[in-house]
Amino acid sequence: MTEQKTLSLPPYKRGYHLITSRIEAELPALPRTGMLNIFIQHTSAALSLNENADPTVREDFETIMNRLVPENQADYRHTLEGPDDMPAHVKASLLGPSLTIPIRDGRLALGTWQGIYLCEFRNHGGARRLVLTVYS
Numbered sequence: 001m002t003e004q005k006t007l008s009l010p011p012y013k014r015g016y017h018l019i020t021s022r023i024e025a026e027l028p029a030l031p032r033t034g035m036l037n038i039f040i041q042h043t044s045a046a047l048s049l050n051e052n053a054d055p056t057v058r059e060d061f062e063t064i065m066n067r068l069v070p071e072n073q074a075d076y077r078h079t080l081e082g083p084d085d086m087p088a089h090v091k092a093s094l095l096g097p098s099l100t101i102p103i104r105d106g107r108l109a110l111g112t113w114q115g116i117y118l119c120e121f122r123n124h125g126g127a128r129r130l131v132l133t134v135y136s
Contacts, residue, residue: 003028007130012120014084016048016058020116023132024108031136034103039131044088044122046095047130052115061119065091088121095119103134 007026040047051057069090071083078086102109118128
């Protein structure tokens with residue numbers, strides 16, 4: 001059995017935002033076992049599963065990604081949408097558009113310190129859509 005829902009997220013500022021509870025609140029009753037796939041329908045934001053306790057992790061992610069993929073590089077040709085756009089596409093490709101999380105005992109089988117992140121790479125990215133698909 002498969003169930004699918006689209007979740008619309010409000011605009012978030014640039015950065016890494018824990019959205020685990022927002023996703024869990026939107027899910028239907030979960031099967032005893034199965035899988036949840038979360039897919040973001042955008043090319044300048046991504047999803048990540050990582051440390052959910054210490055907020056400095058989010059700051060460090062931003063620092064590291066900005067060093068790996070800096071803005072305002074003379075080599076960038078795709079610049080019409082602003083200096084944050086092309087780097088946002090590259091960062092989104094590095095992290096990826098989806099996560100697959102096991103379902104065990106009717107709950108997401110996340111580790112103790114794992115959380116689901118929306119990684120917003122644009123200064124003004126706008127609302128984002130996620131497709132949530134539960135497989136049982």
